[in-house]
Amino acid sequence: MNTETMHDELVAPPPPTQKGREQRQRIVDAAADLVFERGVTEVSLDDIREATGVSKSQLYHYFNNKSDLLHAVIECQRERVLGNHRPTFQSLEGWDDLMRWRDMIVAHQAARSCRNGCPLGSLANGLAELDDVARNQLSGAFSSWGRIIAEGLTRMVKSHTLRADADPQELAVSVLASLQGGLLMAETARDTRPLEIALDAAIAHLKSFAP
Amino acid sequence: MNTETMHDELVAPPPPTQKGREQRQRIVDAAADLVFERGVTEVSLDDIREATGVSKSQLYHYFNNKSDLLHAVIECQRERVLGNHRPTFQSLEGWDDLMRWRDMIVAHQAARSCRNGCPLGSLANGLAELDDVARNQLSGAFSSWGRIIAEGLTRMVKSHTLRADADPQELAVSVLASLQGGLLMAETARDTRPLEIALDAAIAHLKSFAP
DNA sequence: CGGAATGTGGACTGTCAAGTCCAGTAACTT
DNA sequence: AAGTTACTGGACTTGACAGTCCACATTCCG
Numbered sequence: 001m002n003t004e005t006m007h008d009e010l011v012a013p014p015p016p017t018q019k020g021r022e023q024r025q026r027i028v029d030a031a032a033d034l035v036f037e038r039g040v041t042e043v044s045l046d047d048i049r050e051a052t053g054v055s056k057s058q059l060y061h062y063f064n065n066k067s068d069l070l071h072a073v074i075e076c077q078r079e080r081v082l083g084n085h086r087p088t089f090q091s092l093e094g095w096d097d098l099m100r101w102r103d104m105i106v107a108h109q110a111a112r113s114c115r116n117g118c119p120l121g122s123l124a125n126g127l128a129e130l131d132d133v134a135r136n137q138l139s140g141a142f143s144s145w146g147r148i149i150a151e152g153l154t155r156m157v158k159s160h161t162l163r164a165d166a167d168p169q170e171l172a173v174s175v176l177a178s179l180q181g182g183l184l185m186a187e188t189a190r191d192t193r194p195l196e197i198a199l200d201a202a203i204a205h206l207k208s209f210a211p
Numbered sequence: 212m213n214t215e216t217m218h219d220e221l222v223a224p225p226p227p228t229q230k231g232r233e234q235r236q237r238i239v240d241a242a243a244d245l246v247f248e249r250g251v252t253e254v255s256l257d258d259i260r261e262a263t264g265v266s267k268s269q270l271y272h273y274f275n276n277k278s279d280l281l282h283a284v285i286e287c288q289r290e291r292v293l294g295n296h297r298p299t300f301q302s303l304e305g306w307d308d309l310m311r312w313r314d315m316i317v318a319h320q321a322a323r324s325c326r327n328g329c330p331l332g333s334l335a336n337g338l339a340e341l342d343d344v345a346r347n348q349l350s351g352a353f354s355s356w357g358r359i360i361a362e363g364l365t366r367m368v369k370s371h372t373l374r375a376d377a378d379p380q381e382l383a384v385s386v387l388a389s390l391q392g393g394l395l396m397a398e399t400a401r402d403t404r405p406l407e408i409a410l411d412a413a414i415a416h417l418k419s420f421a422p
Numbered sequence: 423c424g425g426a427a428t429g430t431g432g433a434c435t436g437t438c439a440a441g442t443c444c445a446g447t448a449a450c451t452t
Numbered sequence: 453a454a455g456t457t458a459c460t461g462g463a464c465t466t467g468a469c470a471g472t473c474c475a476c477a478t479t480c481c482g
Contacts, residue, residue: 020429039340041252044469055431056471066470116340124399125336129250129327139400173405174412177392181409184391185384188335189350194384198392201385205416231459255439266461267441277440 024062027052031069032076036119040070040126067131074127074134077119078141082148089152094161095207102199106192109183114190117183120145146172153206166209178202235273235283238263242280243287247330251281251337278342285338285345288330289352293359300363305372306418313410317403320394325401328394331356357383364417377420389413 030051034043045059045066063069088101116122120141127134149172156162182198241262245254256270256277274280299312327333331352338345357380364379373379393409 023429037340039337041337042341045471046469057432057473058430060471061429117336121395122336124395125328125333126250126252128398129248130253135399135401142396142399142405170408171412173396173408174389177396177405177409177412178385178389179392180395181388181390181392184332184335184395185353185388187339188346188353190346194353194388197381197384198388201382201388201416202412204419205412208415208419234459256441257439268443268462269460271441272459 028072028076032073035073074137081120086148089148092152092155098203106196110192114186117187121180146176162209163211175202239283239287243284246284285348292331297359300359303363303366309414317407321403325397328398332391357387373420374422386413
């Protein structure tokens, strides 16, 4: 806890040079996988080292410390998750698209036997009270996610699939909350049923704004 | 990991005698508080020892090991949470009661500056992939919680505040999912707004089953 | 081609946590 | 009151993990 530690706040050393960036990315990717599978608190730097075949000092070469790396992991998961959902909502036309989205999520969880919930959700739960930088990152990630959903809903308003008095932003938040809650309950019960019910209810609520 | 460890599965030694039970309860209560405030993974036995003014061997006298104690903590939180929500749903008559319930939850989170989400939710997130006994306990706790809500909704069906085609069990799950998701997002954003939106949406969905 | 900057390996340290041990004290029983 | 059982204190062991250090390699550039 000397003054050196202050450097933690400098989010990361500027990107190194060339292939160093690839190495760094490989570390972040592997770390993201491990963290997702085992939970934030259950992954040690040695685990990451082992999974990437990289040595301890490399980790400290690319990252100031563990939370610095974790912040990179959050960014990584943010990109992954938003990347998964963006296509649906960028071309969202009608209810069929939403149902396909629902089915995709349910099938995805079923394929994992409901192991692990939402990558961002569990990070949020594990870090919100522990690391304020992480909390803000995750808060931002949820906002972006909500914005993506809201954009899709706005398109539905414009095409008169939703009434004009529907508030896309609020509806997006309610959908996201149902998804998060449904994922948590499905994970806990090891059963997709709660997730299905939650998503169906969220979509039914959207439908109540149909003209 | 010798054969001795097998005894972990025997949920706990039978209740000791008399005031030992009080001591045990005091430990569980303090542990539940700590775990709630800091998160499961951030509480050591020494922390609990210090908070209760009890010595190491006492902990191991009352509990086989840490997860054994954690299981007791889960039971404790289950009782606390269900105890908080049962009154509302046991005497649930109409929409006003539900709005009061919503306001109560929001006010409660606001009073804590949205620090910490649902005690059961964060336990679930932290332990689901780590401890199968805990996961089953928490799954049971969510089921009970859902049943309590469903009982209230059943009363609303009987009094024709809800239509007969409303499925109280499913609706209860959707309400619970919205609550969990809303709490998580509120905790992450340090803002009650997402929680309010999620609960309002859940109640609006219930209202769509009004006659 | 030579030397600075950048990147890499792995041994080492300090801390902290779970779980053990055993010696001691209170309480209960007849 | 004696002896058995129930409970208590805290020192100790073991292992894991974050973070440091320094010697070695590679690349880059005059």
